[in-house]
Amino acid sequence: MTSELITAASRAVPGGVTTFQVASPDLEAVVRDLHGLRLADMFASDGDTPTLRLVWANDADGPQSGYVITETSIENGEYPALSDIAPAAFVEECEIYEQFGIRPASGKPLNRIMLPPHTGPHNTGTQNTGTQNTGLPTLGHRPPSEPEEVRAPHTVAGQAFEFPFGPVRQVGVESLYYGLVTSGEEVVDLYLFTWHKHRGLEWRLAGMTPRQALFLVERAEGLSAVAMGWAFAAAVEAATGTRPPAAAQRTRAVALELERLYNHAAAMAALCQSTGLSVGQSAAEIALERLLRLNARAFGHRYLFGVVDAGGAGRAPDADAIRADLPGAYGEFRRAADALLSTNSFVDRLEATGILTADQAGALGLVGPVARATGRLGDARLMPDGPYAGTGIAVPTATAGDVLARFTVMLAEAAESVRLIGDFIDAGTVTGTGPGTGELRPGGGTGLGWAESPRGEALAWVALDDEGRITRARLRPASARNWRGFDDACRSQNVFTDIPIIEASFWLTAAGMAR
Amino acid sequence: MTLWFVRGLRRGVVTTRYPARPEESARYLPTPPAFRPRALTAGTADRLAASCPSGALRRADDVLVFDVGRCTACGRCAAEAPHAVTTSGAFELAATSRSVLVKTIPLRGETG
Numbered sequence: 164m165t166s167e168l169i170t171a172a173s174r175a176v177p178g179g180v181t182t183f184q185v186a187s188p189d190l191e192a193v194v195r196d197l198h199g200l201r202l203a204d205m206f207a208s209d210g211d212t213p214t215l216r217l218v219w220a221n222d223a224d225g226p227q228s229g230y231v232i233t234e235t236s237i238e239n240g241e242y243p244a245l246s247d248i249a250p251a252a253f254v255e256e257c258e259i260y261e262q263f264g265i266r267p268a269s270g271k272p273l274n275r276i277m278l279p280p281h282t283g284p285h286n287t288g289t290q291n292t293g294t295q296n297t298g299l300p301t302l303g304h305r306p307p308s309e310p311e312e313v314r315a316p317h318t319v320a321g322q323a324f325e326f327p328f329g330p331v332r333q334v335g336v337e338s339l340y341y342g343l344v345t346s347g348e349e350v351v352d353l354y355l356f357t358w359h360k361h362r363g364l365e366w367r368l369a370g371m372t373p374r375q376a377l378f379l380v381e382r383a384e385g386l387s388a389v390a391m392g393w394a395f396a397a398a399v400e401a402a403t404g405t406r407p408p409a410a411a412q413r414t415r416a417v418a419l420e421l422e423r424l425y426n427h428a429a430a431m432a433a434l435c436q437s438t439g440l441s442v443g444q445s446a447a448e449i450a451l452e453r454l455l456r457l458n459a460r461a462f463g464h465r466y467l468f469g470v471v472d473a474g475g476a477g478r479a480p481d482a483d484a485i486r487a488d489l490p491g492a493y494g495e496f497r498r499a500a501d502a503l504l505s506t507n508s509f510v511d512r513l514e515a516t517g518i519l520t521a522d523q524a525g526a527l528g529l530v531g532p533v534a535r536a537t538g539r540l541g542d543a544r545l546m547p548d549g550p551y552a553g554t555g556i557a558v559p560t561a562t563a564g565d566v567l568a569r570f571t572v573m574l575a576e577a578a579e580s581v582r583l584i585g586d587f588i589d590a591g592t593v594t595g596t597g598p599g600t601g602e603l604r605p606g607g608g609t610g611l612g613w614a615e616s617p618r619g620e621a622l623a624w625v626a627l628d629d630e631g632r633i634t635r636a637r638l639r640p641a642s643a644r645n646w647r648g649f650d651d652a653c654r655s656q657n658v659f660t661d662i663p664i665i666e667a668s669f670w671l672t673a674a675g676m677a678r
Numbered sequence: 679m680t681l682w683f684v685r686g687l688r689r690g691v692v693t694t695r696y697p698a699r700p701e702e703s704a705r706y707l708p709t710p711p712a713f714r715p716r717a718l719t720a721g722t723a724d725r726l727a728a729s730c731p732s733g734a735l736r737r738a739d740d741v742l743v744f745d746v747g748r749c750t751a752c753g754r755c756a757a758e759a760p761h762a763v764t765t766s767g768a769f770e771l772a773a774t775s776r777s778v779l780v781k782t783i784p785l786r787g788e789t790g
Contacts, residue, residue, distance in 0.1 A: 375731065378731040378732075378752065378754075379731075440682075442682040442683075442685070442686055443682065445686075446685065446689070449689075449692055456703040456706070459703060459706035459707055460703070460706045463706060463708060463753075464708050465707070468708075468752070469708075469752060469753065502681060502682070502685060505681065506681065506682070508679075596757075
């Protein structure tokens with residue numbers, strides 16, 4: 164099968180998902196051909212033989228128009244080294260090795276991504292049964308040996324030294340370890356350990372009903388509760404052939420844009436903190452608090468948990484509260500942003516800091532404001548089906564790829580979010596809970612779902628048995644993609660003190676990796 | 679920096695010494711459940727326990743055991759049995775002993 168066929172098929176179903184079976188010997192050629200698309204995710208599931216799934220987004224040269232999934236049975240525990248062709252695949256190659264024991268055929272070293280090394284001896288070659296001393300459970304067969312843990316190869320010599328930072332961090336930052344190689348000023352290298360707080364969420368979801376699972380899915384990355392919940396609910400709806408009511412879809416969209424607003428306000432506060440602008444930080448945090456209170460008043464939860472339900476919406480918004488409070492809260496946001504953009508000492512720290520190019524973003528499959536600040540147009544809201552269709556949504560982009568570009572993209576997105584919220588409320592959202600707000604159809608199947616979180620595209624894939632219980636759920640928050648671009652951004656001729664600024668502009672979560 | 683100095687003076691103090699006054703936004707916060715013992719039967723308690731995603735509810739003979747420390751105020755119990763469960767409105771839940779957070783609610787509802 165040629166890539167032309169696959170690409171044509173994906174475009175023939177606007178807003179749809181096209182799935183192809185690819186034989187293992189053909190996988191390398193297909194990936195080579197599909198490299199024009201964005202590799203959005205890669206995961207495996209267990210069975211008589213493990214199945215490897217690659218999810219490709221069709222947004223390389225225009226608005227996002229569809230997804231392609233390739234499914235490949237892995238017979239001998241190995242598959243072609245896909246990250247040699249598509250570098251975006253490397254993190255998932257490591258994760259799949261830890262969880263299923265299958266690996267790229269090249270024998271290349273793989274890093275530890277998910278499972279902490281201190282959780283006890285691991286059995287080899289047998290599936291975990293949840294009993295006795297077998298370490299944390301895995302989704303499939305354990306790897307025959309531990310990951311090689313080489314990280315990015317580097318030599319610490321001369322004036323350079325390695326500075327360990329984390330995993331215990333100040334304020335509210337979660338467990339994350341930076342291995343930072345520096346000469347004291349310039350960042351020579353940086354690598355991450357992301358496994359300190361692995362929660363085994365995908366393992367826990369197996370056997371649950373979608374409604375039970377949503378409780379955990381929303382908490383996979385709490386700052387993206389709406390986006391992750393929506394992506395998961397959409398996957399379940401695709402699997403069961405459920406079509407949520409339009410009013411419920413608009414309700415989700417209102418919550419999703421509120422989620423974007425408060426996250427961008429929080430990122431602005433973090434940028435101020437990282438640049439030592441404490442008064443600006445207070446101004447941004449006042450806006451953030453007002454937006455969180457608006458969330459609570461509108462939906463009954465500051466972080467918007469419980470809004471998304473499988474098949475529809477679980478909470479009805481207080482439209483009057485949004486109309487009354489949103490202008491004031493956004494006005495606070497905008498005044499802080501305008502003052503920051505006219506503060507030279509702030510703008511100087513953002514400009515030419517943490518630069519990523521469009522090529523880097525494409526090769527690593529980055530998403531959200533990080534990718535759009537390099538000029539890429541990917542945005543899951545542009546998919547031609549769903550509540551955003553017909554809204555004339557504007558997707559702001561920039562070209563500089565630095566922290567300032569990411570900040571200006573966020574500000575423009577916030578303005579667009581306010582407009583969209585008004586439009587969705589005017590068009591009508593759900594007015595209550597229960598019947599009429601959406602019901603999930605019974606049955607099983609597989610499905611892919613997506614939503615554009617404040618950090619970028621969130622994806623979920625589920626397989627349900629005939630009784631509607633989950634046999635495999637894959638959660639891919641935007642953070643799981645964008646952390647792989649963080650070290651590149653830090654290495655781009657930056658100094659030691661730029662790292663907190665770059666981190667704030669990415670506005671990622673450790674939870675998104677430690678799921 | 680003059681800009682920020684003037685802005686700060688104009689904006690004034692927005693924080694208060696807790697709890698200087700009843701917090702208006704608190705009434706929109708999700709809060710743990712409150713139970714109506716007269717409407718609680720063993721069957722209802724079992725359904726509530728099954729609906730709780732964080733294991734905060736369980737039945738022990740003729741009482742419902744409610745661990746406030748495990749409750750995330752998700753509201754599933756209230757949705758499951760609205761005749762027996764309401765929201766408490768209480769969010770000042772700190773205690774100096776873990777055991778204080780575990781409540782027992784007698785089941786007084788008539789079965790059948």
